[in-house]
Amino acid sequence: MRLQRQGRRRNRGPKTQPVILFVVGEHTFAIAASAVTEIQSTQEMKPLVSQMFRYGKVHHTITRDGRRYWVVDANIHFTMLPTPSSRLLMLAESPLAVKVDAIVRMAEIGKLLPLPRSFKGDERNWYLGLTLLDSKVVPVVNPASFLSRFDMEALEKTSPVHAESEAVGVTA
Amino acid sequence: MSAAATASFVLFPLGRKRFALPASEVSELARPDVVHTFPSNTRMVTGVLLRRGEVIPVCDVAQVLAAKDEPSRKYYLIAKRRFEKQEESAAIPVSGDCELTSSELLPPTGKLAAYVSGLLSLEKEIVEVIDLEKLMSEEAQ
Numbered sequence: 001m002r003l004q005r006q007g008r009r010r011n012r013g014p015k016t017q018p019v020i021l022f023v024v025g026e027h028t029f030a031i032a033a034s035a036v037t038e039i040q041s042t043q044e045m046k047p048l049v050s051q052m053f054r055y056g057k058v059h060h061t062i063t064r065d066g067r068r069y070w071v072v073d074a075n076i077h078f079t080m081l082p083t084p085s086s087r088l089l090m091l092a093e094s095p096l097a098v099k100v101d102a103i104v105r106m107a108e109i110g111k112l113l114p115l116p117r118s119f120k121g122d123e124r125n126w127y128l129g130l131t132l133l134d135s136k137v138v139p140v141v142n143p144a145s146f147l148s149r150f151d152m153e154a155l156e157k158t159s160p161v162h163a164e165s166e167a168v169g170v171t172a
Numbered sequence: 173m174s175a176a177a178t179a180s181f182v183l184f185p186l187g188r189k190r191f192a193l194p195a196s197e198v199s200e201l202a203r204p205d206v207v208h209t210f211p212s213n214t215r216m217v218t219g220v221l222l223r224r225g226e227v228i229p230v231c232d233v234a235q236v237l238a239a240k241d242e243p244s245r246k247y248y249l250i251a252k253r254r255f256e257k258q259e260e261s262a263a264i265p266v267s268g269d270c271e272l273t274s275s276e277l278l279p280p281t282g283k284l285a286a287y288v289s290g291l292l293s294l295e296k297e298i299v300e301v302i303d304l305e306k307l308m309s310e311e312a313q
Contacts, residue, residue, distance in 0.1 A: 118260065
């Protein structure tokens with residue numbers, strides 16, 4: 001009984017969530033730290049050889065621990081003009097890596113503010129909500145929005161089974 | 173003989189023209205503020221303002237109402253938008269001072285855009301009253 005009460009008290013503390021702040025173009029975004037397994041440089045990224053294997057925002061793969069990750073270009077995903085990318089966010093829940101310009105830092109965020117209803121476009125899927133950091137409004141990205149299960153299945157079908165055999169040894 | 177029913181409207185300039193919103197839909201006129209932007213593709217919604225801890229979307233109606241003029245945006249008219257049963261504030265950039273007026277709402281005549289809900293016949297001008305929801309909707313394109 002006593003232990004249960006203590007447990008309950010512990011849950012009443014301020015709820016914060018660790019996030020990774022990253023930059024694409026002139027915009028800063030946040031992603032839940034739990035959604036990212038590691039951060040890589042883009043040097044080991046390999047381009048998909050044939051144009052027919054390229055799928056919209058996926059033009060590269062990267063292999064980590066024998067597992068192939070599709071690299072989603074954040075500029076294309078967010079319909080932004082190309083900018084120099086240097087880092088990959090390896091996602092935890094799916095074989096995806098997100099190509100971004102740079103990592104800013106880690107931060108703790110409090111309450112997630114809902115995206116105002118006036119926003120009706122793709123951003124409703126792109127973002128889980130907004131947060132305030134140093135008096136700036138930062139969108140918190142939805143990791144599931146980068147590539148749908150349907151897109152991933154289509155990629156698996158159209159691309160060769162082994163990434164290594166399809167990729168040329170050129171770093172992007 | 174019955175007097176024509178009058179209502180209150182907020183007149184706001186956008187470039188060389190003035191437009192009106194029903195006063196009941198306007199909550200305040202705000203000074204210029206920092207617009208926080210992030211990628212989005214909703215037509216006319218250009219970013220958000222942060223006012224008293226509230227995130228307010230910026231609805232730049234000048235893109236449609238004064239596209240050729242490209243007026244500078246000086247203030248923000250904070251208006252109310254309705255989404256089913258919920259209300260949300262929206263910041264509308266305007267290019268100058270606003271004015272509160274009482275006038276009879278005349279029905280729209282001639283070939284006016286679908287977002288014009290009526291007309292105000294003032295001393296020196298005819299002002300279009302804007303239906304913000306129709307203007308912001310995709311159908312109004």
